[in-house]
Amino acid sequence: MKTLRVPEATVTRLSIYSRYLERLDRNGVTTVSSGEIAEGVGVSPAQVRKDLAYFGEFGTRGVGYNVKDLMRYTKKILGLDHNWPLILVGAGNLGYALCTYKGFNSRGFKIVGVFDNDLTKIGKRINELEVLPMEKMPDVIKEHGVKIGIVATPNRAAQEVATYMVKNGIQAVLNFAPLPLNLPEHIEVRNVDLSVKLEILTFNLGFKSAQNV
Amino acid sequence: MKTLRVPEATVTRLSIYSRYLERLDRNGVTTVSSGEIAEGVGVSPAQVRKDLAYFGEFGTRGVGYNVKDLMRYTKKILGLDHNWPLILVGAGNLGYALCTYKGFNSRGFKIVGVFDNDLTKIGKRINELEVLPMEKMPDVIKEHGVKIGIVATPNRAAQEVATYMVKNGIQAVLNFAPLPLNLPEHIEVRNVDLSVKLEILTFNLGFKSAQNV
DNA sequence: CCTAGCATGTGAATTTTATAACTTAAACCG
DNA sequence: CGGTTTAAGTTATAAAATTCACATGCTAGG
Numbered sequence: 250m251k252t253l254r255v256p257e258a259t260v261t262r263l264s265i266y267s268r269y270l271e272r273l274d275r276n277g278v279t280t281v282s283s284g285e286i287a288e289g290v291g292v293s294p295a296q297v298r299k300d301l302a303y304f305g306e307f308g309t310r311g312v313g314y315n316v317k318d319l320m321r322y323t324k325k326i327l328g329l330d331h332n333w334p335l336i337l338v339g340a341g342n343l344g345y346a347l348c349t350y351k352g353f354n355s356r357g358f359k360i361v362g363v364f365d366n367d368l369t370k371i372g373k374r375i376n377e378l379e380v381l382p383m384e385k386m387p388d389v390i391k392e393h394g395v396k397i398g399i400v401a402t403p404n405r406a407a408q409e410v411a412t413y414m415v416k417n418g419i420q421a422v423l424n425f426a427p428l429p430l431n432l433p434e435h436i437e438v439r440n441v442d443l444s445v446k447l448e449i450l451t452f453n454l455g456f457k458s459a460q461n462v
Numbered sequence: 463m464k465t466l467r468v469p470e471a472t473v474t475r476l477s478i479y480s481r482y483l484e485r486l487d488r489n490g491v492t493t494v495s496s497g498e499i500a501e502g503v504g505v506s507p508a509q510v511r512k513d514l515a516y517f518g519e520f521g522t523r524g525v526g527y528n529v530k531d532l533m534r535y536t537k538k539i540l541g542l543d544h545n546w547p548l549i550l551v552g553a554g555n556l557g558y559a560l561c562t563y564k565g566f567n568s569r570g571f572k573i574v575g576v577f578d579n580d581l582t583k584i585g586k587r588i589n590e591l592e593v594l595p596m597e598k599m600p601d602v603i604k605e606h607g608v609k610i611g612i613v614a615t616p617n618r619a620a621q622e623v624a625t626y627m628v629k630n631g632i633q634a635v636l637n638f639a640p641l642p643l644n645l646p647e648h649i650e651v652r653n654v655d656l657s658v659k660l661e662i663l664t665f666n667l668g669f670k671s672a673q674n675v
Numbered sequence: 676c677c678t679a680g681c682a683t684g685t686g687a688a689t690t691t692t693a694t695a696a697c698t699t700a701a702a703c704c705g
Numbered sequence: 706c707g708g709t710t711t712a713a714g715t716t717a718t719a720a721a722a723t724t725c726a727c728a729t730g731c732t733a734g735g
Contacts (some may be wrong), residue, residue: 282681282682282683283682283683284682294682297682298682298683298685299684299685301683301684302683302684302685306683306684307683308682308683308684309682309683310681310682310683311681311682311683311685312681312682312683313681313682313683348676399683
């Protein structure tokens, strides 16, 4: 088996293709071409084919791709052929929003534990979950075999929380705190920075008005 | 004036450097080297210097960068030398979380209008803002000179909402709905997709365990 | 059964981005 | 005051990602 390194941009797009295919499938579309996918998600057709080529041949020449099949393949590639239990730390507004976010469930993610160290939050319910104290985390991780943790705490707590997660067996961290986490090499970390994209917008707006002078 | 095209990756990193510099400044650090910034945010020192070189010379050879100055320069470049009024549509849990998110305020963003078409939400208060019906949007945009809109609605409403924003003068859209928006060429759109990063994690976890077989 | 048309898959070319190596300038020390 | 050290800025090199262009192979129609 040749193990070509897959660019992260390709994985990102694959995730987007995958969701787009789900939408097509729901709308009853059975066949789709690279050009239509490209059009639908805003990339070039060649890009779509190149991205898929990292993982195999999924289409039929002269015809296109079977929507259901390609949807399944992409989900399989992304590891979404089974459910993923998640834990989340930080039962603030963001944590609450993430717990109730439909987009996670529909892709096979399920938050099985919510934690906080704030006594006023512990014991409250979010959906059918009760906010637990941090000490309960090890048990929850073991019970559900959780590998992925979400950090949705204030900045000051983020590093400590992430370290504690890893100490208890978490292998990958999705971090919403806008600061870099210092974790062991083998831990996968990705940051979701809510204001970076906003600052790209302001940069571009400024750039445009500069050009119009 | 030479107008070199700036890679979006550079702008993204600039935003991250900028926030890191704010943190250093709060901690009383006055001088910093490209190597220290690199270390702090997880890139290479050459990358930091190259990124800054797109915009000018900000350091002193043999010494480094003045933290306060570089912080101001980076904010200026990103267009953050003044405040930005924002509007937000979708007063659900995510919308609520974004309205109360400190990270926006601290970078000069201020949500000045929240809208929804759900009668049970209209009239409710989020901080000092009242959730308004969509029809009030044009007035709010004009009154505050709003250029940027945030879409935090369910998927089915996202396109319509974005189109309505643009019709009323919005020039840039931050979209939290995980589907591509179809808007005029001249409108800046960036998507924040909460589950893409999660799927990168699951991809990588799967890839790792495949290697261990 | 053969031909025309179409869309995939892929290798090559191009463009873009990142890294590395080098040059320049400031500051400090003897 | 000159030499040494340090780190920015810059040029050159390498790597990576994207686009292009074409050959391949499937389907449908006559």
